[in-house]
Structures are given as C-alpha cells and as structure tokens.
Amino acid sequence: MLVSLGLLATPSAFGSFAPLSNNTRTSSSKATNHQIAKQLAVNSRRGSQKLLRQIVFPCNSVYGRVSYGSPISAVLIEDSSTMATSEEDTENIGILGVDSALRPFKDHFEYRIKKYVDQRNLFEKYEGGLEEFAKGYLKFGFNREEDGIVYREWAPAAQEAQLIGDFNGWDGSNHKMEKNQFGVWSIKIPDSGGNPAIPHNSRVKFRFKHSDGVWIDRIPAWVKYATVDPNRFGAPYDGVHWDPPPSERYEFKYSHPPKPKAPRIYEAHVGMSSSELRINSYREFADDVLPRIRANNYNTVQLMAVMEHSYYASFGYHVTNFFAVSNRSGTPEDLKYLIDKAHSLDLQVLMDVVHSHASNNVTDGLNGFDVGQSSQDSYFHTGERGYHKLWDSRVFNYGNWEVLRFLLSNLRWWLEEFKFDGFRLDGVTSMLYHHHGINMAFTGNYNEYFSEATDADAVVYLMLANSLIHSILPDATVIAEDVSGMPGLGRPVSEGGIGFDYRLAMAIPDKWIDYLKNKNDEEWSMKDLSCSLTNRRHTEKCISYAESHDQSIVGDKTLAFFLMDKEMYSGMSCLTDASPSVERGIALHKMIHFITMALGGEGYLNFMGNEFGHPEWIDFPREGNGWSYEKCRRQWSLVDTDHLRYKFMNAFDRAMNALDDKFPFLSSTKQIVSSTDEEDKVIVFERGDLVFVFNFHPENTYDGYKVGCDLPGKYRVALDSDAWEFGGLGRVGHDVDHFTSPEGIPGVPETNFNNRPNSFKVLSPARTCVVYYRVEESPEETNDGNLGSVNETLQAESAKQENIEELATVVYQGESLGETNDYDLAGVSAKSPIDGAKQENIEEPASVQGKRIVASKPDDPEQEEKKMEDGTVDD
Ligand SMILES: *[C@@H]1O[C@H](CO)[C@@H](O)[C@H](O)[C@H]1NC(C)=O
Numbered sequence: 001m002l003v004s005l006g007l008l009a010t011p012s013a014f015g016s017f018a019p020l021s022n023n024t025r026t027s028s029s030k031a032t033n034h035q036i037a038k039q040l041a042v043n044s045r046r047g048s049q050k051l052l053r054q055i056v057f058p059c060n061s062v063y064g065r066v067s068y069g070s071p072i073s074a075v076l077i078e079d080s081s082t083m084a085t086s087e088e089d090t091e092n093i094g095i096l097g098v099d100s101a102l103r104p105f106k107d108h109f110e111y112r113i114k115k116y117v118d119q120r121n122l123f124e125k126y127e128g129g130l131e132e133f134a135k136g137y138l139k140f141g142f143n144r145e146e147d148g149i150v151y152r153e154w155a156p157a158a159q160e161a162q163l164i165g166d167f168n169g170w171d172g173s174n175h176k177m178e179k180n181q182f183g184v185w186s187i188k189i190p191d192s193g194g195n196p197a198i199p200h201n202s203r204v205k206f207r208f209k210h211s212d213g214v215w216i217d218r219i220p221a222w223v224k225y226a227t228v229d230p231n232r233f234g235a236p237y238d239g240v241h242w243d244p245p246p247s248e249r250y251e252f253k254y255s256h257p258p259k260p261k262a263p264r265i266y267e268a269h270v271g272m273s274s275s276e277l278r279i280n281s282y283r284e285f286a287d288d289v290l291p292r293i294r295a296n297n298y299n300t301v302q303l304m305a306v307m308e309h310s311y312y313a314s315f316g317y318h319v320t321n322f323f324a325v326s327n328r329s330g331t332p333e334d335l336k337y338l339i340d341k342a343h344s345l346d347l348q349v350l351m352d353v354v355h356s357h358a359s360n361n362v363t364d365g366l367n368g369f370d371v372g373q374s375s376q377d378s379y380f381h382t383g384e385r386g387y388h389k390l391w392d393s394r395v396f397n398y399g400n401w402e403v404l405r406f407l408l409s410n411l412r413w414w415l416e417e418f419k420f421d422g423f424r425l426d427g428v429t430s431m432l433y434h435h436h437g438i439n440m441a442f443t444g445n446y447n448e449y450f451s452e453a454t455d456a457d458a459v460v461y462l463m464l465a466n467s468l469i470h471s472i473l474p475d476a477t478v479i480a481e482d483v484s485g486m487p488g489l490g491r492p493v494s495e496g497g498i499g500f501d502y503r504l505a506m507a508i509p510d511k512w513i514d515y516l517k518n519k520n521d522e523e524w525s526m527k528d529l530s531c532s533l534t535n536r537r538h539t540e541k542c543i544s545y546a547e548s549h550d551q552s553i554v555g556d557k558t559l560a561f562f563l564m565d566k567e568m569y570s571g572m573s574c575l576t577d578a579s580p581s582v583e584r585g586i587a588l589h590k591m592i593h594f595i596t597m598a599l600g601g602e603g604y605l606n607f608m609g610n611e612f613g614h615p616e617w618i619d620f621p622r623e624g625n626g627w628s629y630e631k632c633r634r635q636w637s638l639v640d641t642d643h644l645r646y647k648f649m650n651a652f653d654r655a656m657n658a659l660d661d662k663f664p665f666l667s668s669t670k671q672i673v674s675s676t677d678e679e680d681k682v683i684v685f686e687r688g689d690l691v692f693v694f695n696f697h698p699e700n701t702y703d704g705y706k707v708g709c710d711l712p713g714k715y716r717v718a719l720d721s722d723a724w725e726f727g728g729l730g731r732v733g734h735d736v737d738h739f740t741s742p743e744g745i746p747g748v749p750e751t752n753f754n755n756r757p758n759s760f761k762v763l764s765p766a767r768t769c770v771v772y773y774r775v776e777e778s779p780e781e782t783n784d785g786n787l788g789s790v791n792e793t794l795q796a797e798s799a800k801q802e803n804i805e806e807l808a809t810v811v812y813q814g815e816s817l818g819e820t821n822d823y824d825l826a827g828v829s830a831k832s833p834i835d836g837a838k839q840e841n842i843e844e845p846a847s848v849q850g851k852r853i854v855a856s857k858p859d860d861p862e863q864e865e866k867k868m869e870d871g872t873v874d875d
C-alpha cells in the first residue's frame with residue numbers, strides 16, 4: 001500500500017498520486033508538501049527526491065540474536081472444540097520460547113491470545129465455527145434458493161430499504177425489504193415462469209432511507225461484479241447480479257499446483273500488462289503474459305488490482321467493491337480462466353488483497369453505507385479512528401462482528417470461487433498500529449511493537465484470517481506487507497504469532513535506491529549491503545525484492561532507469577559498443593537483483609517488466625498527463641528485439657530463477673556471509689551449498705581470489721553474470737574444476753580462512769557475480785584410469801567421505817532447526833563451531849593477501865598448483 005500512501009485527497013487535485021515511503025513523517029502537512037514537491041518533480045521529470053523509510057536495525061541487533069527454546073505450544077490448536085480455557089492457553093506461549101526478548105511482553109501476548117480464543121469460541125457458539133462464519137457470501141448479497149433469489153444486506157442505520165435494478169425498472173416500491181434484530185435487511189424475489197426474476201448480468205442497487213429521511217442508492221456490499229458506463233464521464237458504478245448459466249460459467253480444469261519450496265514471485269498488474277495504449281484483459285494476460293512468466297522460471301504470480309476499485313490510478317488500493325472482480329479487465333469468468341491457465345503452467349497465483357482500508361468513495365464503494373451511524377453499526381470506525389489521513393480512505397472496525405464476517409468471508413470467497421493459492425495482505429503496518437505507521441520510525445525496539453499503540457482488534461483479525469486461510473488451504477502462501485517488522489508476525493498462530501508465511505523485506509529496495517542516488521560506486525559498503533540484506537528475524541521468513549511496483553511509480557523510476565537513464569533511449573543496441581554507463585547499468589542490474597534474491601530472503605519478488613530492465617516509470621492515465629497510457633503499459637518489444645540489450649537482463653533473470661530450481665538455495669536455512677571486503681568490494685557468501693562471489697568493484701578483476709567454503713571437494717560454475725548470453729565478457733572459464741584446500745586446524749575455527757573450513761580460488765572479474773556448486777563425485781567420473789589410480793581414488797574418496805560426514809553433522813543441526821520452523825540463517829548468528837562466523841572476524845587480514853591480479857603471489861606451491869588448475873589464470 002505504499003502507493004496509496006501518497007494518494008491525494010481528491011483525485012482531481014493532481015489527477016494522480018505521488019508515492020511516499022517515509023515512515024518518519026513529522027507531520028501530515030509535511031507529507032502534503034512532499035506530495036506537491038513530488039508532483040512538481042514529475043513535471044520536470046527529473047530530480048525528485050524520494051524520502052526513504054528509516055528502519056535501521058544495526059547488524060547484530062536483536063534480530064541476530066534469536067534463541068531457541070520451548071517446543072511449539074499445542075494449546076492454541078485450530079480445533080476449537082478441544083480448545084482449553086483462556087487461562088491455560090497463555091501458560092505456554094510458544095513464541096516466548098522462540099525469542100526470549102519477547103518475554104517482557106508476555107501480558108501483551110496473553111491479552112491478544114485470549115481475545116483470539118474468545119472470538120473463536122464465540123464463532124463456535126453462534127456461527128458453527130470460524131470456517132462456517134467465513135461463508136458469509138452464502139447468506140449475504142444475492143443467493144439462489146429453490147424458487148427464487150434471496151438478497152440480504154447488513155445496514156442497521158437504514159430506516160427503510162428496497163432492492164432496485166434493471167429487473168424492476170429501478171422502482172423498488174414493490175420490492176421492499178425487511179429488517180431483522182441484527183440490522184440485516186432481506187427480500188426474496190420468487191422466480192417468474194421458472195426463470196430467475198433478476199437476470200444474470202443485470203444491474204442492481206440497494207436503496208435505503210437513512211435517519212435524515214433521505215433516500216440513497218448504493219452498490220450492494222457483497223456484490224460480485226460492478227460496472228460503469230464507459231461513455232459517461234465520471235459515471236457512478238452499478239452493482240451487477242452475476243450468476244451465469246452453467247454454459248457460460250468457467251469450470252476449472254486444473255487443481256492447485258504443488259506449493260513451491262520457495263516462492264519466486266512475479267508481481268503483475270493485468271491492466272497495464274499490454275504493450276498497447278490501453279487496459280489489458282484477464283484473458284490476454286493469461287495467453288500472452290503467463291507464458292513469459294513461466295519461461296522466466298517464476299513459480300508464483302501475484303496479481304494486483306483484482307478487487308474493483310473505481311479509481312484506476314489507485315493501482316487497485318482504493319477498493320470499492322470487495323467481492324467484485326475488476327470490470328476493467330473482464331468478467332469473473334475471465335479471471336477464472338487466467339487462474340486456471342496459470343495453474344496449468346504450475347504457477348501459483350496470489351492475490352494482493354486490501355483489507356487495511358477502503359475507498360472513501362460513497363457512490364461507488366462500501367463507504368456509502370456509512371451515513372453517520374455509530375461504529376458498532378458500521379463497517380468503519382467513526383471519527384478520526386475511521387479515517388486514514390495519508391491514504392484518504394476509511395479504516396475498518398475490526399472489532400465488529402459483521403466486519404469480521406465481511407472480511408473473513410472475503411478471503412474465503414477468493415480462495416473458494418477463484419482458486420487463488422494465497423494472498424499478499426496489503427498495508428499490514430497500518431492495521432497493526434493505531435498510528436498506522438505514520439510519523440513512526442521503527443528502530444527495532446520491542447516497545448514499539450507491543451504497546452497501547454498496537455491495535456489488538458486488527459491483530460486478532462489477522463490471526464483469524466491466517467488461521468482461516470490455512471485451514472481452508474493448508475498449502476496457502478500468505479505474505480504481509482509490513483514495514484515495522486513486528487516480531488511474531490511470521491510465526492504460527494498456534495505459537496501466539498500472527499500466522500503469516502512471509503513478510504515483505506521492505507527495507508531492501510530503499511537501500512538500493514539510497515545507494516544509487518547517494519553513493520559513488522567507490523563508496524558502496526560491502527558490509528552495509530550484506531547487513532541490510534541479511535537483517536531480518538531468522539525465525540521468520542521474508543520475501544526479498546530489489547524493486548516492486550512501489551519503486552517505479554511516478555516520481556521515481558525503475559532500477560534500470562536509475563542506472564542507465566537517458567542512455568536507455570539510445571544505447572541499448574547490441575550493434576554498437578555499450579557505453580560505460582550501459583555496461584555498468586546492465587552489470588549492476590543483474591548483480592543487484594541477484595544478491596537481493598540470494599541473500600535477502602526465503603522468497604523473491606520481481607515486478608512485471610523489471611526482469612528485463614524496463615525503462616522509465618509508471619504513471620496512470622490522469623488529467624495531468626492527458627489521460628495517457630504511455631507510461632501505463634509494458635513495452636515487451638524491448639525484450640523481444642534480438643538486437644537490444646534488454647534480452648541479457650531477461651536471460652539472467654531466467655537463469656537465476658532456474659538456479660533455484662536446480663539447487664534450491666532460497667529455501668535453505670544455511671546462509672553464511674564469509675567475507676565483506678571493503679577494499680576489494682567483494683562479498684562472498686554461501687547459501688545452501690552454493691558459493692556466491694559478488695565483485696562490485698568498478699575496475700578490479702581478481703585472479704586466484706581465495707573464497708571460503710564449507711564442504712571440501714570440487715567446485716564448478718553454476719551461474720556467471722559475465723557469460724556472453726547475459727551480456728557479459730565471458731571471462732570466467734566454465735569448464736574449470738576448482739579444488740578445495742583445507743583451512744586451519746580442524747576444530748579450531750579461529751584458524752580457518754574467514755571462518756570457513758575449506759577454500760578454493762576463483763577468477764572474479766569487476767562487476768560480476770559468479771556462483772559455484774560442489775560437484776557430487778559419481779563413480780563413473782573416477783572410474784577411468786588404471787587400477788592403481790582407482791585404488792587411490794577410492795581411498796581418497798573414503799577419507800573425504802569421513803570428512804564430509806563430520807561436517808554434515810554440523811549442517812544438519814541447522815536443518816533440524818529448520819524443520820521446526822526455526823530459522824537459523826547463520827549469516828549473523830551462527831552457532832555451530834564450524835559455522836561460527838562472527839561478523840567482526842570476517843575481514844581478516846589474511847583475506848586480502850594474494851588476490852589482486854597485480855599483487856597475486858602464491859602463498860605456497862600447493863596452492864599455486866590448485867590455481868593453475870583454474871584454467872582462467874592463463875587467459
Ligand atoms: C522522513 O521525512 C521527514 C519529514 O519530511 C524528514 O525530516 C526525514 O529526514 C525523513 N527521513 C528519511 C529517512 O528520509
């Protein structure tokens with residue numbers, strides 16, 4: 001929801017929005033000034049200053065010191081029939097064992113857990129349980145019964161109510177509704193002549209009289225489709241009764257694809273996915289764009305802007321109709337076609353769901369049901385609490401029974417009816433705190449997370465939501481857009497956590513923008529970068545990204561455009577030599593995306609187009625730009641043109657995703673940064689058993705560069721950003737075997753090289769990244785040669801095997817933690833003796849020796865021999 005952080009009070013004020021991502025705003029008026037400044041910057045097209053969010057956790061902060069303790073509490077099991085009383089529940093809160101620093105906040109956890117349990121018990125008592133409760137769409141809105149259609153609407157503030165629409169000529173005098181004790185209005189409209197009285201795809205509205213005696217027409221809250229007359233400027237939306245006959249209903253052919261080990265997410269906006277100057281459709285996206293996503297080896301698609309939002313430029317974040325598929329790109333059946341097609345390609349589909357707030361538009365949206373009644377009788381809080389100053393939108397009352405029904409049912413609806421595989425929940429920070437994150441700088445101090453400022457109703461809502469989603473679809477993936485990093489957000493509800501599977505690592509893109517805007521390449525700090533990338537709670541999973549939709553909305557620009565700017569208009573042809581700026585841009589584009597993926601999280605996200613370095617920025621059609629679609633589309637021709645350099649970035653993106661398929665490193669809990677050398681500008685790390693070497697130096701190529709590793713043996717290149725196919729110079733030999741040398745005295749980590757028990761030497765060209773994998777020795781490979789050598793080899797093998805087993809024990813310690821969901825990405829907080837890399841010890845003087853191509857000196861003959869085996873030496 002960063003996008004609409006900057007949404008202006010009225011669309012007409014500027015015709016569009018300006019992004020804000022500074023959580024430390026000191027006043028909202030400042031923010032407004034900033035928006036204006038941004039808008040001006042947009043007009044001048046250059047020089048805008050995006051203020052950066054400040055969440056600076058020092059490396060080795062509490063985030064690195066996570067202790068593991070008591071087993072997961074089984075108290076809060078999902079089956080509420082066996083649910084213990086609240087008092088007992090709080091005895092054993094698993095999350096307090098996961099992180100002892102949470103213990104001072106035991107009361108807070110007890111309070112929210114009790115609230116959660118009480119709520120579930122109430123659902124059990126009155127609604128047949130949480131899952132039943134979340135089938136509200138079978139009661140509310142329009143539903144077929146045996147001989148007619150029943151329509152129900154919760155509107156306690158209404159004095160009288162009618163159903164109007166095409167079916168009765170918009171005259172409700174014969175279709176008056178009745179209200180029950182809970183403020184629910186209903187009417188049954190019998191079939192006429194065996195046909196439904198309200199035809200499929202006909203327009204309907206709820207007409208009610210409020211306390212002032214005024215009659216108003218509103219779109220039914222649970223409506224499944226809403227349309228607008230495109231020929232009338234500023235026309236209001238109408239509700240549409242969507243109940244296609246079987247022949248027109250889309251039937252799913254494919255089931256949910258298996259859950260990937262780690263999500264590699266392609267974030268997409270269907271409307272702007274065409275290269276033409278128009279809004280693209282669900283079906284065209286399915287047929288034209290999904291195959292691209294598949295070809296680039298993503299395993300998950302995340303769709304923005306699915307729920308109807310009458311203001312297009314809100315990017316889908318000002319939702320007006322929560323159960324309706326946005327009409328701009330087609331019908332509900334068309335969206336089903338898209339999802340089914342994705343499933344046929346083994347792509348999971350996540351929906352960007354917005355429950356953090358609602359559009360304030362009264363004629364088109366849910367806000368129309370607020371006619372000044374009390375919070376208890378409304379979807380929204382009254383007064384300030386019900387209004388989001390920065391987003392100019394309405395804030396839900398998550399403590400209200402009917403609001404819970406509406407929102408929880410909404411989640412179930414998208415899962416059941418459309419077969420989504422999970423959600424990205426937007427604006428979670430805004431939900432978690434009464435201050436919505438406005439004027440807040442999160443420093444990592446736990447008091448900021450657990451205090452009076454925490455909105456317990458919202459926290460409980462999110463616990464209910466996550467628990468519901470996972471009980472309907474155990475394999476669902478649910479991602480929180482939270483910038484605060486609240487501890488426990490990504491821990492199971494059964495432990496007292498909030499139950500998300502992942503959190504978006506929102507500080508990472510800001511770091512890149514900061515570097516690209518404010519630092520020369522010489523000033524890049526390897527330690528700072530690796531700290532920022534690994535700075536997360538290692539017990540909770542993150543989705544990393546270098547840039548999402550947020551980073552390229554108007555006023556900012558894509559990373560590629562940051563890097564290459566106007567040269568993207570003239571310098572992208574392969575037919576001419578790349579200028580230094582284009583060469584640097586493409587090299588860093590690959591490195592930035594890849595190190596973000598490899599080091600930044602347990603999943604990865606890319607926004608549509610950025611995989612190939614889409615230029616410019618995103619700007620929705622609005623008055624200010626003459627309603628232009630020029631910047632609201634994706635120029636696929638750029639990547640499809642063979643003589644343009646975009647294809648290199650695309651090929652690399654494809655390869656880095658494929659690498660994770662082949663050597664699942666994203667899901668690995670083993671992450672060890674062994675070297676961050678400020679002088680060399682090199683970062684060396686291991687993820688899984690892969691060894692990554694990133695050389696950010698603008699000029700220096702290092703030959704025979706010694707890199708630490710865990711397992712001994714033979715290493716080879718798994719991925720090389722310098723390869724020709726990725727627009728590189730092909731300097732690194734791919735047929736070269738890199739044999740390891742043991743390091744230090746076994747069992748004495750201090751004597752190791754960068755705290756790694758083994759090492760090998762590589763060629764590391766300037767501004768490249770190369771990944772090495774350990775070659776599994778197979779018998780065939782060692783079988784040739786005479787008998788004597790076989791004997792030798794076998795002996796050597798068995799000796800090596802012992803060594804490996806010894807090491808493996810250590811690694812497994814980490815993995816067994818992983819099984820209980822305890823993340824031990826050893827980068828910051830390694831605990832095993834061998835992985836005991838202390839961050840302070842990383843830059844050992846030894847690591848500087850003999851690496852620079854000019855100063856390359858063999859430290860001993862044996863090492864030199866190994867180096868000679870690295871065929872790249874001679875080249
Ligand atoms: C956030 O915005 C405030 C007010 O504009 C500014 O003073 C502060 O420096 C900004 N913080 C960052 C990290 O950019």
Ligand SMILES: *[C@@H]1O[C@H](CO)[C@@H](O)[C@H](O)[C@H]1NC(C)=O
Binds near residue numbers: 234237310360363364
């Ligand atoms: C609500 O949306 C309609 C168009 O759908 C627009 O004409 C109207 O101005 C909007 N109202 C507000 C308050 O934004």
Ligand SMILES: *[C@@H]1O[C@H](CO)[C@@H](O)[C@H](O)[C@H]1NC(C)=O
Binds near residue numbers: 227228281328330331
């Ligand atoms: C949106 O709804 C209108 C009115 O029903 C319809 O004519 C139009 O085709 C729909 N748009 C799309 C893209 O299907």
Ligand SMILES: *[C@@H]1O[C@H](CO)[C@@H](O)[C@H](O)[C@H]1NC(C)=O
Binds near residue numbers: 787
């Ligand atoms: C292989 O090594 C063993 C000692 O481990 C030795 O007894 C045997 O003679 C060797 N065989 C050959 C063919 O060299």
